[in-house]
Amino acid sequence: MSITRHRRRAVVAIATAVAATLVFAACAPAVDAPGASTPSAEPVQGGIATVTLNSDPGTLDMSVSSLQVTQFMGVEVFESLFALDATYTPRPMLVDAYDTSADGLTYTLTLRQGVTFHDGTALQAADVVASLQRFLATNAIGLLIAPTVSSVSAPDSSTVVIALTAPRYGLLSELASPAAFIMPAAVVEASGGKALSADQLIGTGPYELTDYVPGQKVDLTRFDGYVSRAEQDWGGYAGAKHAYLDGIQYRFVSEDSTVVNGLTTGQWQVSMPSNDQYAVLSADPSLRVAPASGGVVNTVVLNHDPASAFASIDARRALNLLLDKKALAAASGAAGELLVDSGAFASPDNAPMYSDAGEDVYAEHDPEAARRLFAQAGVDTVRMLVPNTQPFAAWATVIQDELSGIGIDVQLESFDTATVRATATQKPGSWDLSLTFINGALSTPSQINWLQSGYIAKYRSDRLDSLMSAYNASADADAAAAAVKEIQAFVWDEIPSIVIYGSHQYTATSTKLEGFDNFALVLWNSWLTP
Amino acid sequence: MLPLILRRLRDLVIVLILVATAIFFIVRIIPGDPAIAIAGDQATQAQIDALRQTLGLEAPLWLQYLQFLGGLAIGDFGTSTTFNSPALPIILASLPPTLVLALTATVLSVAVAVPLTVATALHPGGLLARVVNRTNAVAVAVPEFWIALILTLFFAVRLRLLPVSGYADPFSDPLGAIRFLALPVIVLMINQVAVFSLNLRESVIGEMLHLYLRTARAKGLRERVVLVRHVVPNAALPAMTVVGLNLGTLLGGVVVLETIFVIPGLGSLLNQAVGTRDYAIIQGVTIIVAAMFVLINFLVDLAYMFADPKVRVS
Numbered sequence: 043m044s045i046t047r048h049r050r051r052a053v054v055a056i057a058t059a060v061a062a063t064l065v066f067a068a069c070a071p072a073v074d075a076p077g078a079s080t081p082s083a084e085p086v087q088g089g090i091a092t093v094t095l096n097s098d099p100g101t102l103d104m105s106v107s108s109l110q111v112t113q114f115m116g117v118e119v120f121e122s123l124f125a126l127d128a129t130y131t132p133r134p135m136l137v138d139a140y141d142t143s144a145d146g147l148t149y150t151l152t153l154r155q156g157v158t159f160h161d162g163t164a165l166q167a168a169d170v171v172a173s174l175q176r177f178l179a180t181n182a183i184g185l186l187i188a189p190t191v192s193s194v195s196a197p198d199s200s201t202v203v204i205a206l207t208a209p210r211y212g213l214l215s216e217l218a219s220p221a222a223f224i225m226p227a228a229v230v231e232a233s234g235g236k237a238l239s240a241d242q243l244i245g246t247g248p249y250e251l252t253d254y255v256p257g258q259k260v261d262l263t264r265f266d267g268y269v270s271r272a273e274q275d276w277g278g279y280a281g282a283k284h285a286y287l288d289g290i291q292y293r294f295v296s297e298d299s300t301v302v303n304g305l306t307t308g309q310w311q312v313s314m315p316s317n318d319q320y321a322v323l324s325a326d327p328s329l330r331v332a333p334a335s336g337g338v339v340n341t342v343v344l345n346h347d348p349a350s351a352f353a354s355i356d357a358r359r360a361l362n363l364l365l366d367k368k369a370l371a372a373a374s375g376a377a378g379e380l381l382v383d384s385g386a387f388a389s390p391d392n393a394p395m396y397s398d399a400g401e402d403v404y405a406e407h408d409p410e411a412a413r414r415l416f417a418q419a420g421v422d423t424v425r426m427l428v429p430n431t432q433p434f435a436a437w438a439t440v441i442q443d444e445l446s447g448i449g450i451d452v453q454l455e456s457f458d459t460a461t462v463r464a465t466a467t468q469k470p471g472s473w474d475l476s477l478t479f480i481n482g483a484l485s486t487p488s489q490i491n492w493l494q495s496g497y498i499a500k501y502r503s504d505r506l507d508s509l510m511s512a513y514n515a516s517a518d519a520d521a522a523a524a525a526v527k528e529i530q531a532f533v534w535d536e537i538p539s540i541v542i543y544g545s546h547q548y549t550a551t552s553t554k555l556e557g558f559d560n561f562a563l564v565l566w567n568s569w570l571t572p
Numbered sequence: 573m574l575p576l577i578l579r580r581l582r583d584l585v586i587v588l589i590l591v592a593t594a595i596f597f598i599v600r601i602i603p604g605d606p607a608i609a610i611a612g613d614q615a616t617q618a619q620i621d622a623l624r625q626t627l628g629l630e631a632p633l634w635l636q637y638l639q640f641l642g643g644l645a646i647g648d649f650g651t652s653t654t655f656n657s658p659a660l661p662i663i664l665a666s667l668p669p670t671l672v673l674a675l676t677a678t679v680l681s682v683a684v685a686v687p688l689t690v691a692t693a694l695h696p697g698g699l700l701a702r703v704v705n706r707t708n709a710v711a712v713a714v715p716e717f718w719i720a721l722i723l724t725l726f727f728a729v730r731l732r733l734l735p736v737s738g739y740a741d742p743f744s745d746p747l748g749a750i751r752f753l754a755l756p757v758i759v760l761m762i763n764q765v766a767v768f769s770l771n772l773r774e775s776v777i778g779e780m781l782h783l784y785l786r787t788a789r790a791k792g793l794r795e796r797v798v799l800v801r802h803v804v805p806n807a808a809l810p811a812m813t814v815v816g817l818n819l820g821t822l823l824g825g826v827v828v829l830e831t832i833f834v835i836p837g838l839g840s841l842l843n844q845a846v847g848t849r850d851y852a853i854i855q856g857v858t859i860i861v862a863a864m865f866v867l868i869n870f871l872v873d874l875a876y877m878f879a880d881p882k883v884r885v886s
Binding site for chain 1: 602603604605608609610611612615616617618619622623625626627652654655656657662665666721724725728729732735736737738831832833834836840841844847848849850
């Protein structure tokens with residue numbers, strides 16, 4: 043076959059593809075202005091809501107898996123002793139009443155009566171003791187608390203006593219973590235430290251597991267034996283839970299276009315699509331699009347290994363001066379209303395953990411001063427080890443460009459998340475800078491992984507330790523807020539890592555779904571209109 | 573026949589041991605392990621270390637390898653670290669969607685490609701032949717994901733004739749299965765019909781040059797009969813190899829299409845397992861796909877024997 047014929051075929055192929063795209067694009071649904079929804083006044087019992095998640099975590103065990111998708115499903119099935127309300131304040135959930143000793147070292151918790159697990163057995167103090175011991179041994183937050191816990195005991199079937207070696211102001215918030223969920227003691231024993239298997243997912247929540255097909259679906263149905271709390275106005279994970287929906291179906295859909303098409307055609311009612319789809323979905327009158335609560339805090343992680351360029355505080359300050367945070371936020375492709383121009387380590391709607399201390403340092407941007415400081419620190423090369431997914435890849439490109447712009451040689455390595463984590467751990471001196479985000483809805487400052495000495499960044503500071511101790515010793519909310527402010531100021535003074543901006547994910551929900559308040563993907567108290 | 577089957581069985585065992593060994597070490601060369609994947613990127617190192625201990629990832633590599641081979645010998649593919657349950661049932665549950673999709677697309681593609689090619693061979697300069705030849709070039713060139721997105725936009729989103737995605741078991745819900753499979757099967761067929769048709773056409777053209785056809789025509793056979801009775805059966809032999817290889821590839825999992833159409837097949841499972849470093853699933857899927865590939869090659873060889881007396885004699 044001649045080259046000319048090849049070329050002619052290629053031209054025909056391209057022309058046909060372009061023509062078909064134009065024809066089918068013309069067939070796409072018209073984009074109209076968003077219509078005002080009319081919320082139905084009275085909740086309606088019944089119906090099944092279908093939710094898409096971008097991957098199957100393989101378990102609903104929130105103690106072992108810290109993935110967001112695990113928590114989205116897990117909170118419908120499991121409950122903790124306490125739960126965070128819409129303002130991220132801990133409220134009793136499985137606990138009826140509690141008492142703290144004057145020295146802050148002993149917590150006596152009385153459990154609610156009449157609570158049963160999905161297998162029909164009644165909640166007992168022994169279940170709580172077993173669950174908490176597993177939480178303390180396996181979960182990231184649990185492992186933080188464990189050194190200060192001297193014992194967890196059950197003097198009777200409805201009382202649990204937690205004894206501490208030192209006061210811990212954030213304990214109730216930490217116990218309100220969904221990861222500190224309560225399960226039957228027999229399940230704890232059977233699971234060992236491994237993630238719970240499908241037949242072990244027995245909680246006290248408003249929905250129970252009925253089907254789990256790995257990689258395909260998770261189906262939950264209303265738990266008829268659920269006994270709700272009475273408080274109607276706490277919101278978040280706390281207070282009254284009404285399971286209006288007969289069931290919730292989770293479908294694992296990783297392809298963005300499939301998520302969008304399914305939302306548009308009503309195949310599912312709740313999704314968290316990517317930033318790229320925000321404008322299109324916002325314009326669809328059959329959907330409601332809104333930022334999700336909490337959000338994430340996007341961070342440039344700096345390595346403190348002696349071999350790292352950023353072991354030097356001058357280099358850390360130089361990088362902060364160099365980074366154009368607005369450019370980094372823009373590179374993510376997120377709409378303006380999803381961005382938070384703040385250097386705080388918590389989301390602004392997370393009042394107990396948010397402080398604006400150090401915002402002036404966050405706002406600094408002076409590449410020339412950065413160049414001088416890098417030279418002063420003797421840094422002429424920066425080794426970046428970053429995940430190859432978005433938005434990390436986009437941030438990496440911006441950072442690489444900015445470093446190159448002031449004459450710094452950049453060595454960029456980009457891998458999947460597991461490889462980045464393993465490389466950073468196994469070769470601690472081989473990298474200077476990485477990228478991550480943390481949960482903006484954290485409930486204590488100690489949960490910020492890049493401030494922990496065991497994290498890949500290996501940051502350690504006596505001053506930070508004493509500030510954390512001061513937070514734990516807080517007697518009340520005001521003292522805790524003051525301690526948070528001091529920690530936030532310290533973070534912008536020492537720059538252990540650099541918060542580049544905050545952002546929110548967003549939910550796209552069918553207008554037929556009412557009562558949904560965009561707190562995570564909580565679906566109790568939501569209902570479907572006919 | 574029996575010696576051939578025994579030889580193939582021996583080959584199957586050798587291939588599976590080689591594949592199992594290769595995949596065992598390849599997945600462990602990749603940095604990152606299941607503990608990191610399960611715990612998530614927010615996990616602390618202490619949590620990851622605790623999980624590694626629980627999952628038995630601290631055992632020496634040689635011991636893990638021997639345990640793996642020992643397990644295989646008794647049909648134990650290990651435990652999925654993601655799902656904390658035996659890997660084999662999970663893999664077998666993902667097999668039917670892939671089998672149904674691959675077999676349906678292949679059978680229908682052959683059913684369309686053979687008569688189409690015969691018709692175009694009868695009238696090489698005709699309108700049908702010109703249209704098919706040009707369409708084939710386009711169909712082979714255009715990527716499947718693009719066709720999938722365009723067809724979904726038109727038939728599912730705009731016309732609402734078919735669902736956007738999903739899968740139904742064809743035995744318990746045949747109508748639902750047809751609705752869910754229609755788009756992915758059509759997408760696969762567009763490419764496969766073109767590939768089969770191009771290959772068969774090349775074979776037919778080559779076969780038409782042979783002298784034995786002069787005898788057939790001298791007997792007074794009509795051209796259509798010469799083509800169907802003599803040319804196509806001989807020309808089909810090389811095409812059968814292409815069909816077999818294509819089917820093997822499809823059974824290995826159509827990752828992109830399974831992802832776009834949310835079909836819970838082997839491709840989706842393997843894709844996820846690589847991300848979560850689920851060694852047992854990765855190894856199991858690879859071994860089963862390799863076994864199927866060997867089996868399909870064997871069936872193609874058998875088909876050769878039945879179709880061609882020369883092969884039978886040799």
